[in-house]
Amino acid sequence: MAIALDRFGFNTVTMGGELGHKLECMKAAGFAGVELWARDLINHPAGVEKAAQLVKHSGLKVTDFQPLRDFECAPDAMRPHRLEMAREQLRQMALVGSDLLLCCSTTSPLAIDDPERAAEDLRTLATLATPMGIRICYEALSWGRHVNRWHQAWDIVRRCDRENVGLNLDFFHMSVHGDDTGETLAQLAEVPIEKIFLVQLADYFFEYSDRQADMIELARHQRLFPGEGLHDVRDLVQLLEDKGYRGHYTFEVFNDDYVNSDPMVVGQRAMKSARWISESHVAGTQPAFPRTTPP
Numbered sequence: 001m002a003i004a005l006d007r008f009g010f011n012t013v014t015m016g017g018e019l020g021h022k023l024e025c026m027k028a029a030g031f032a033g034v035e036l037w038a039r040d041l042i043n044h045p046a047g048v049e050k051a052a053q054l055v056k057h058s059g060l061k062v063t064d065f066q067p068l069r070d071f072e073c074a075p076d077a078m079r080p081h082r083l084e085m086a087r088e089q090l091r092q093m094a095l096v097g098s099d100l101l102l103c104c105s106t107t108s109p110l111a112i113d114d115p116e117r118a119a120e121d122l123r124t125l126a127t128l129a130t131p132m133g134i135r136i137c138y139e140a141l142s143w144g145r146h147v148n149r150w151h152q153a154w155d156i157v158r159r160c161d162r163e164n165v166g167l168n169l170d171f172f173h174m175s176v177h178g179d180d181t182g183e184t185l186a187q188l189a190e191v192p193i194e195k196i197f198l199v200q201l202a203d204y205f206f207e208y209s210d211r212q213a214d215m216i217e218l219a220r221h222q223r224l225f226p227g228e229g230l231h232d233v234r235d236l237v238q239l240l241e242d243k244g245y246r247g248h249y250t251f252e253v254f255n256d257d258y259v260n261s262d263p264m265v266v267g268q269r270a271m272k273s274a275r276w277i278s279e280s281h282v283a284g285t286q287p288a289f290p291r292t293t294p295p
Contacts, residue, residue: 003241003281008274009033009063009250011200012040015266016259019044019051023058029267031274033063035200035250041092052095063248064137064168064198065093066102072121072156073111073146079121086125090132100135100197101125102168105144105153113146119159126162137197139168142176142219143212150174154191166197169240170252172223175231176207176215185239193243199236200252201277203229223253225273234280241281249277 010031015022019040026034036055044051055062068089074082093101103125125136140153147153150169157167169188174180202223208214226233237249251270258266 001281003237003249003278005030005271005274005278006032007246007248008278009035009061009248010267010270011035011250011252012037014251014253014255014258014270015263016261017263020054020058022263023054023060025263025267027058027060028264029271031267031271032061033248033250034058034060035252036062036065036096036098037067038065038089038092041095048092048095052092055096062093062096062098063250064100064102065089065096065098066104067139068101068103068125070106070108070111071103071125072106072118073114074106074108074121075110075112078110083124083128086128090129090134093134094132099133100137101129102137102139102198104139105141105147107141107143107145109145111145115152115156115159118147118156119161122156122160122165123162126160126165130164135164135166135197136162137166137168139170139200140173142173143215148173149177150179151187154195157195166195167191168198168200169196169236170200170202171226171231171233171236172200172202172204172219172252174236175204176218180231180236182235185235188236189239189243193240193245196240196245196247198247199240199245199249201226201233201237201249202251202253203227203231203233205229220254221256223255225251225253225270227273227276234277237277238281249274 010026041048041051071082140147203226
């Protein structure tokens, strides 16, 4: 059975222009979900409340709200400040009706290297989020200070042991470390599917090197929609679907060319990718990606 298209979400970072127009283009392209950033609200010229109204009136579901950065393992003197920032993002989430907060692994050079401390901090965040009906998904950034692989993030989620704390799998951050192999997928199959809260998908051509600066340059400027590059997301999707994953797949595609293109065209390009993934899940089919230009 094909994957329902309403399970695919579109990240606002991929389009240029004003928030309201982005939302209109996403919906016109056929998307039912939007992956929202705090800055989408904060930077809106009419204010946070007006931006939240645009989101709610769009009819798009907020798949997740992101990102809470450098939260875990901060030095003791910084912890009250990080909690204050977390409370502010939870408040913003309530305005748009979002129930999933993405927390990415810290990149701070001041961060303490202690998985138990990281788990403790996520438990604190979970306690703040529980009365609001909000879940937390923890993601390993490929250039994270101490956590940069998915299995490290899973270890911390497991240690945290809270019902509303789970894992975010980002295919880009996995694949740049070679974690898109059959061996890795076999390890991933051991993770309880109910602890995977979100899956972000993106493609790219090739790494410059394993230098952190090069990795960040690639991640923030040259990602592609699934199927447009050289890395096939479908094995990961197939594994998750077979295990019973029924959450969202979102396209977090940082690409300078897309930001400077017509948002409607970018939305249509993304929907072509969503349909390709969806149709690939039909038993016995492996359709080629419908390229309009040579790879």
